[in-house]
Amino acid sequence: MPQNLETIAVPCSILRGGTSRGIFFSASDLPSERPAIAKILTNILGSPDARQINGLGGATPQTSKVAIISKSEHPEADVDYLFAQVDITSDLVDWGGNCGNISSAVGPYAINQGFVSANSDGSVTTVRINNVNTGKIIDAQVPVFGSRAAIAGDTYIAGFSLPGARIELDFKSP
DSSP: OOOOOOOOOOOOEEEEETTEEEEEEEGGGSOSSHHHHHHHHHHHHTOSOTTOTTSSOOSSGGGSEEEEEEEOOSTTOSEEEEEEEEOSSSSOEEOSOOOHHHHHHHHHHHHHTTSSOOOTTSSEEEEEEEETTTTEEEEEEEEEETTEEOOOOSBOOTTOSSOBOOOEEEEEOO
């Protein structure tokens, strides 16, 4: 018999980065221990279930990704970004890598959540990202409109039919 689990509210944002989609969380809204986080993430995405009907996952590896963001204490970064790949058919959460597609959405999330202030001139804001998984720094050039990350643009990418804002990533010492 399944356990009764208490229903809890966890604020999140759903963003597309490149040809992937991820669920974004502020680290302050989650526990600090990875096993506890993993349990929450598998429940939120609906794993293990190949269709992920009972969650926000999209039943593909490209749509079962998570980004956990916090202010960074790293001297070369504005935010820390912890990437998690949630398995579809098991309760496994892989903390071992990174996703370039999801990395491209970290800057917009950081600006929209107030971790980084948008440039007031309405052009491009640089967000310096510390990828916790790899220990590498990524600089994201994020177009802004007012105080928010821009979503409209004329940039097309392979694998997606609509244009969007161009976000450039510079992976420092990959």
